[in-house]
Amino acid sequence: MHRCNKCDIEFRKKKTLEQHIQYIHKSVSPSIKKILILGGGFAGINILQDILKEFQNNVNVEISLVNQDNFFLFTPMLPEVASGMIHPSDISVPIRTFCKRAKFYQAVVSTIDLEQRLVTITRTFDGKVHALEYDYLIFALGSKTNFFGNKNLEKHSFTIKTIEDAIGIRNHAINMLENAAQTGDPDLQQKLMTFTVVGGGFAGVETIGAINHFVRDAAASTYPNINKEKINMILISSEKRILPEINKKLALSAMRYLKKVSVKIITATKAIDADEDYVLLDNGEKIPCTTLIWAGGVSVDPVISEIKCEHDSSGKIKVDKYLKVACFTNVFALGDCASIIDKTTGKPYPPTAQHAMHQSKVVSNNLKVAINGKGSLVSFSYSSKGWMASIGKRTALVSIFGKNVEGILAWFIWRTYYLIQMPTFEKRVKVATDWLVDLFFKRDLTCVGKIKKKTLSKIDVKDEMPTLKELLFPDL
Template sequence: MLEQTRIADNGKPRLVIVGGGFAGLELAKALRHADLQVVLIDKQNYHTFQPLLYQVSTAGLEADSIVYPFRKIFEEQDNLFFRLATVECVDTDKQILETSIGYLRYDYLVIATGATTNFYGNNLIEQSSIAIKSIEDALSLRNTILTNFEKALQIDDEEQLNSLMDYVIVGGGPTGVEIAGALSELRKHVFPKDYRELDFVKMDIHLIQSGPRLLNGMSEEAAVKALEYLERFGVKVWLNRRVQSYDGYTVTLDSGEKFISRTLIWAAGVSGAPIKGLRKESILKGNRLQVDIHNRVSGYTNIFAIGDIAAMITEEYPQGHPMMAQPALQQGRLLGKNIMHMLAGKPLQAFTYDDKGSMATIGRNRAVADLKVFKKEYRTQGFRAWLIWMFIHLISVIGFRNKLFVLMNWMWSYFSYDKGIRLIIGKKHENVPVEAVTSKTVV
């Protein structure tokens, strides 16, 4: 089996990282001084700051403000090679990856493929809804929202009109809550100016949550406040409900309630994205890879997994660590140190998650934050939490230019009550075709 990726062996051990999300990126940076040949493989040529995808989808930010090219990030890291490719499978006996651009040998393999949207086996919902896991998803949702209102201008039928103006969001976690809040801001401040002929009192935003509260994983105080803010913004929150079916037009809940909407936004769950060829015994429920305290995949000595794909089962985290940015960053950082220790023949350090807390923003001047500072819990809501949320996300965006553009967009939106990126460019998601009711009479 010949290697075809044109990365010449230089006599050093080769470590291949599959996935350039938070975990893979942090690991690659941690290995900048390692005596290794590091190869990073990703299906995109850029890193995406996923926590702000919802702002791209609701016209708050440009797409290029939250992405950054891998080659720019690692332009001064001589031991790293980047390849734009998808991984098809792995041969763990021969230590070879099969990719879309050829075969690649490895000495150490790190799987940081993250997670994909979990539709829980419902193919119809998967085909008809919109998830937000990538820049393409976010742009598709933005295009769909704006196109819906352009079409609504041509509709006389009340039900057809409502189907275009109403939105159903499934999932009461941070993503669902933040999208609902952003849509409510657009409904109040932006859309009435753009589409003056439409009555936005008729625009309903439904948020469906399967459990008895929002923001699982955060404090009860944060959940109560988030619900209060959303209801104050006019979002209709439905707790203890599950979406039973969706055909692109009618949303049916397990309670029997039904909504009419052309746009269902799916933020209800994620599943790991393992590589084909790994032993089935290593893959747990939710398609996550079982790893030990050093992030080594169960059953292997030279294969590791970090980030959302990794399930490190402990007494404190019986389902594995939360699938969020902080565990991924910390695992990537520590694995970098441990690999250096392996090469030097030193003992490895066990991973211990330093929980820094969670945050979610609900809209203008409204957010909830459960923070842990110096091992002390600090909870706040409202304007203060909103400022903390903005500061932490701003400093986490990669690249000075991106930080500047994000800050400028936020300031413009805050003082002008406007979202300036209302452009329909590229693909959109379209369910039931709309038969525009138009008149050929000149008006």
């Protein structure tokens, strides 16, 4: 590999590096096309990998990616991290692993101006605001947890969206076990040992399944003082059934299994209020509990919903069949932050990693067509080949090509599929090792406490990026 240290990128061929230095650092070529990808999740990383292959040796194309964390997160395995089965870093891959000749900015996207073709970003480590220009822009910023404006629910819930969320849930569950083991008060013990998850979709069901397994096994093996009768696991769904994304038969099997392993399922009910030690339902029931995990819905970040373009009622960006934003032919949106209508159902495609990855192929193709000026645009149309969810101890549900599989075989298929989907060989080995260890040993109940974080406010990290002021008013 041949590096340009100034840009912090590398090229496979020496000749390409020489061309890059000539075009970018000596006499800036007017034909340079700047591609800016916002978001380093399933959608963003898949596009990055695809276009890097195409433009590896084309110095007229500059590729940049912005993400708030310096890693890609494999979200379907978050419940396994929250229940201590997998180590957090094993489902996180540093974004620079994928970058090679693309620039990476670890920063929060703060504003987006489609008219001016300008994005401002706030650098994560020192809070500096910078401006990035682009010729082609890709929105892949995902979604955020939606509390529907309920501040109490937001304040007293854990969410299950980020790696910090999963670590937080695991540590809290261990703390609750420690607390419950030290009280002789049966009511308090019950409150400490009641775990409520709101949300009957994949995230909620997989989370209650994983936590149920973890807490019951830990209590049985390590906490003899905890009365096992006092452990309550509750799943609340606002829908009439859980897992509305999958076929009814399989969803009913999931309900049967969860009930068998003592998870109480409350359907057609909403959580409307909460405090530190209870959650209140809209049927008037008040559940005393010290753990509330919210997987009750997603929406988009204001940085997306406030962009001046067409949005759906939830704030997602509306795109056409080529995944382009209306009126801005150089701007694409995909994944959880985009509203893409499925022609066969008339409804938006569901926000899943599976869809984000298929959409990324369409965007990559259409971007290449736009830049190369040849080839044909491809429209997005996808019908899911199947679904799978892990719902407890060595148990999963799989629906593939119209066939339903449950139990240990489904669990094996689930694991194999997700292992293949992990983006690097190293992480596959690590996850497989975690799973193997879990078959033979008890879960680790070490609870790592608060972690000190140092911010650098006095150190000035100089770089090539202009500030917004320099970009807009170069003569001042």
